[in-house]
Amino acid sequence: MDVSEWVRRSAGALEQERDRLNRLDADIGDGDHGANMARGFTAVVARLDGAAADSSSAALRTVGMTLLSTVGGAAGPLYGSLFIALAGATRAREPDAAVWADALDAAVAAVQRRGKAEPGDKTMVDALIPARDALRAAVDDGKPLAEALAASADAAEEGARATIPLLARKGRASYLGERSIGHQDPGATSTALLLRALAGSWDETTA
Amino acid sequence: MDVSEWVRRSAGALEQERDRLNRLDADIGDGDHGANMARGFTAVVARLDGAAADSSSAALRTVGMTLLSTVGGAAGPLYGSLFIALAGATRAREPDAAVWADALDAAVAAVQRRGKAEPGDKTMVDALIPARDALRAAVDDGKPLAEALAASADAAEEGARATIPLLARKGRASYLGERSIGHQDPGATSTALLLRALAGSWDETTA
Amino acid sequence: MKKLINDPEAVVREALEGVAAAHGDRLRVSHDPAFVARADAPVSGKVGILSGGGSGHEPLHGGFVGRGMLDVACPGAVFTSPTPDQMLAATQAVDGGAGVLHIVKNYTGDVMNFETAAELAAAEGSEVESVLVDDDVAVQDSTYTAGRRGVGATVLVEKLAGAAAEEGRSLAEVAAIARRVDEQARSMGMALTSCTVPHVGSPTFELADDEMEIGIGIHGEPGRERVRLEPADAIVDRLLEPILSDLPFNSGDRVLAFVNGMGGTPLIELYVVYRRVAQVLSERGLTIERNLVGNFITSLEMAGTSITLLKLDDELVRLWDAPVDTTALRWGV
């Protein structure tokens, strides 16, 4: 995999969607999710550009540590945990499809450990779990990597859209109670952006 | 003369013109002249209603002391001085036209002593001096009191209007320099209101 | 957006440079990672008191760093939690060997960043205890939400825990006092106007000229209800009722009454508010033994107020009266 490329595409997508993510967050939170994510990934790109990592795992760890120290808010420690867990699960060898499916498994578990969100709580977990499951299913079916990642990204987008009717039970949005219904969760939306960027940055030829 | 009646009419006129005086003051000052004068004369009416004065002089002194303690700003000590001087000049006997002309003389002098404004400085002095001079002229001509007071009020109104092209040299408006030109002075305007109220409250039959 | 700033992204950094220039004699400002510490930190043998949160609530927290209150404050971006690397460095900067208390306002972001930092600090050998502040009665406390928000009581927890630490109490004791203060304090706020986050550039919410938001959060989060503007006395009654009935505060209780400004409300109005608070509490048979009136935990330039009541006992009164020497709160020194 090409972590640098993934991160660059993510940074580009986040910069482009920054205002939309801010607006989604303004509806049910404090309006900063786009700014937080864009700031974090800009820092990540700079950090990775500065020092080439030895391995995907090392690069992923740098991503996680950088997000932890630059994103802030709820998203910082959650995405930080996610990337640090991906790093941990890919330490033994450069990831292929099967390794990556396990890694995403571990990453989702790390996010849930930190944030204690269950499916249906209207958080990024609602994009992550379908993405994880779709990836696993595609890999089990022996689908090519690019196809599996695309299916995973599709599922994340679907999951993000499916947060609209949910009532938030975690994070800032939960303060709104019923008023949180009818809005798409910004964190689930950024998760889908990241997974779409991954699908665009990694296929067999680059794997 | 009927100080109570004068004061009641003044209070009524000031209440009615309150917003206009505020607006005039907002143009070249701090927008409170109407509020200050209305507050002061409301207090004066209440004070005079509470305890009937023995003489016009005593009533005028109460007016002056009450204005001093309720109007504040520049207008308070100036109108306070004016009424206290009127009281002093009418102490010897109940005023007739001649006494009143002398009293207005003394009152204008007191205002100029306190405020150090010269004619043309764009202050209440620019209404007071023409009013004083018109009253003196009418009395010297042997005009009836009502006519003399009306002429004095006319002159005050004229004087107030004539402040429009002036450049302010005293009070808050002077900070504006050239920008003070083109606006009517609020204090000159309230002076004209008071003198018009006087003309309406005092004629030979009540004198 | 009308603000006295240069670059919206640089506000916090430039303000910290200003703090360093103004108060270099009493504060040590670190920029990367960002924290503001007592110049004499670490104080050997004393429990270190660390607080932090998004910027934009000034003087909270940096204005409360000094003897008798905080040892260090970690400022995040405006209205955004600071990050674990800041907290870790700050913890180490004030660890005088007796451990460090983390005072955390109960927001998901703050909680998770502080949790991460506490794990990192423990791994590097600092003893850390964390205390959550969650005093806002505007928000339902339920297992189905992130729980109540930390608002006005944060100032009181910082002062009282800081005083306990200064007395030489142990980390467990200081943490217990901080938790007691949080348990015995209740707050509620309201807004007349919104605020504008510099890097957002437009108001966080819209309020019509005749509307106010009751139960507002310190980041401009929507509150309980949006209602017609009312006179100050009626507003105070609206805020006090849920506060009084929640703990509940009862006749005979001794309290500290804290009337806080949201930033854009003049002091003269806060005293109009305090007047009514004193009236109502006296009618209810409560005794205001201590009070605090002013802008202490703000939301940038938002106009509005919050009221916090803390049930007092002799120990808390003594800790409140203990010397405090910070830029924003100072007495007995």
Added chain:
Amino acid sequence: MKKLINDPEAVVREALEGVAAAHGDRLRVSHDPAFVARADAPVSGKVGILSGGGSGHEPLHGGFVGRGMLDVACPGAVFTSPTPDQMLAATQAVDGGAGVLHIVKNYTGDVMNFETAAELAAAEGSEVESVLVDDDVAVQDSTYTAGRRGVGATVLVEKLAGAAAEEGRSLAEVAAIARRVDEQARSMGMALTSCTVPHVGSPTFELADDEMEIGIGIHGEPGRERVRLEPADAIVDRLLEPILSDLPFNSGDRVLAFVNGMGGTPLIELYVVYRRVAQVLSERGLTIERNLVGNFITSLEMAGTSITLLKLDDELVRLWDAPVDTTALRWGV
């Protein structure tokens, strides 16, 4: 108009009731006539320090009453000078036999009311000296105007004269120090937004979203010029230039730098302002020996800032550092 008030005409009275409720231990509040005095006034043998002016500038003046600063403050209606009866009663309330200093901001109304009061007080046997504060360089000082306005330096005059009185200096000496402070201080302010006087109900002036008023007075009086909004650093440069060149302040001078908020500007922005002030003064070779940053002389909820520089000498530094114990300014106690 969105304000935390009940009756616009009762704001000052109700705020004073709030002050009495909150600070009855340290302040004595008289309502009719209105003044706020030290609870222990008159202090026998000490020169009494009286200041006063329109309300709406809080904490000035009531927040500066206490040991080491004012003995008594006379609040007028909002933005309107107090009246001679208040000043007379206040003078008598704090006359401890060594005379009373009247600190008067140079506005026609204040000057005439204080003059009247001084005549009345002298007639009733109090020795009174008056000091005019007129530090605002935005206004031309000429015999054809009412002269320069009193703004930020008022806070410094009150502190330094208060300290001199506390040292037991004579009325003439205290007055001389107050005059020296006024002579050596220069200020200039600016506004980003207007304020609304409660009994007026609408904004004092209008500013477009991209405009600011340079040289604004503390009552929202128009300033020198209305210009396009600029970054904070450029604004500071605009304010500092006329201040520095007026006295003039020269390389090598020791100064006190006071960055004041107009009321609606968050503290975080004031520190961004202070940062630039420190940069510029250092480039000019001036040494900032003391500073003050915060909302001390405000214009209700106006957003904006003013900068005051005071040329220091050893005596003024000593008087600045002397203990002060008021609700708004406190150290050394």
